[in-house]
Amino acid sequence: MQYLPDKIRPDARHNIIRAASRIVVLTGAGVSAESGVPTFRGDGGLWKSCRAEDLATPEAFARDPRLVWEWYAWRREIVARCSANAAHHAIAKLAATHPETLIVTQNVDGLHSEAAAALGEPGSAPAMPLELHGSLFVIRCTRCAWRRPHREPIDATLHDTLPRCESCGALARPAVVWFGELLNQTELERAFDAARAADVCLVVGTSAVVQPAASIALATLEGGGAIVEVNPTETPLSPHALVSLRDRAALALPDMLL
Ligand code: OAD
Numbered sequence: 001m002q003y004l005p006d007k008i009r010p011d012a013r014h015n016i017i018r019a020a021s022r023i024v025v026l027t028g029a030g031v032s033a034e035s036g037v038p039t040f041r042g043d044g045g046l047w048k049s050c051r052a053e054d055l056a057t058p059e060a061f062a063r064d065p066r067l068v069w070e071w072y073a074w075r076r077e078i079v080a081r082c083s084a085n086a087a088h089h090a091i092a093k094l095a096a097t098h099p100e101t102l103i104v105t106q107n108v109d110g111l112h113s114e115a116a117a118a119l120g121e122p123g124s125a126p127a128m129p130l131e132l133h134g135s136l137f138v139i140r141c142t143r144c145a146w147r148r149p150h151r152e153p154i155d156a157t158l159h160d161t162l163p164r165c166e167s168c169g170a171l172a173r174p175a176v177v178w179f180g181e182l183l184n185q186t187e188l189e190r191a192f193d194a195a196r197a198a199d200v201c202l203v204v205g206t207s208a209v210v211q212p213a214a215s216i217a218l219a220t221l222e223g224g225g226a227i228v229e230v231n232p233t234e235t236p237l238s239p240h241a242l243v244s245l246r247d248r249a250a251l252a253l254p255d256m257l258l
Pocket of ligand 1: 029031034040107208209249250
């Protein structure tokens with residue numbers, strides 16, 4: 001483990017989070033790595049073997065919806081076999097014990113929600129994450145406003161077997177944000193407002209190269225708060241972090257947060 005920069009004593013890292021009342025937790029694919037969900041960049045990352053332009057853009061879907069659905073069906077199968085890990089559970093617990101915590105994730109795997117639901121705090125609704133890039137397990141119409149949760153297997157062998165809108169019959173698509181598409185502006189504003197007001201932005205498992213998500217942490221800095229990062233490798237946010245913990249999320253977070 002390394003602490004960068006050496007501004008605070010290592011043992012004080014616990015207190016930064018525990019002393020904070022307003023916290024934003026910004027996560028990326030790395031938080032789910034130990035659940036078995038592939039990351040996008042780095043060794044074994046999805047973008048090493050696939051091109052985002054062929055699979056994760058509106059143009060790619062218009063060109064070849066079967067191919068895009070085949071890739072999403074494959075990712076859904078992988079994720080369906082994965083469970084929330086110790087990092088998701090530690091974050092869920094933090095959110096349950098610090099009511100002014102907002103979990104903002106770029107992940108589409110639903111594992112933060114699974115961890116929140118698993119807490120099962122009697123009489124209280126679990127703190128659900130803001131899923132900035134959507135969900136693998138929601139589909140929506142390419143023509144009208146129809147959308148619904150969807151966990152059934154997808155048959156992407158033929159164009160005719162692809163999922164269709166149950167309202168207007170047009171082709172349905174994964175309710176994820178593709179490159180070149182706008183994020184939900186209401187959700188984005190909520191994330192930036194919370195980040196600006198936060199004492200700490202805990203950034204976990206993101207390469208911090210995709211905007212606007214990566215800038216959410218910088219909004220905390222602008223608002224006078226601190227960034228705490230957990231990532232085995234350096235990111236563009238590392239120089240701005242009060243603490244960069246070079247460790248895997250599932251190992252570091254339970255110790256740090258619980
Ligand atoms: P990336 O794959 O770009 O980055 C994953 C990060 O997790 C890297 O910085 C790794 O060092 C780190 N990491 C790996 N294992 C870890 C572990 N066990 N614990 C903690 N960190 C670990 O994933 P994202 O930053 O989430 O967007 O990517 C952002 C967006 O780019 C995604 O949401 C996706 C992608 O293209 C869309 O599809 C729109």
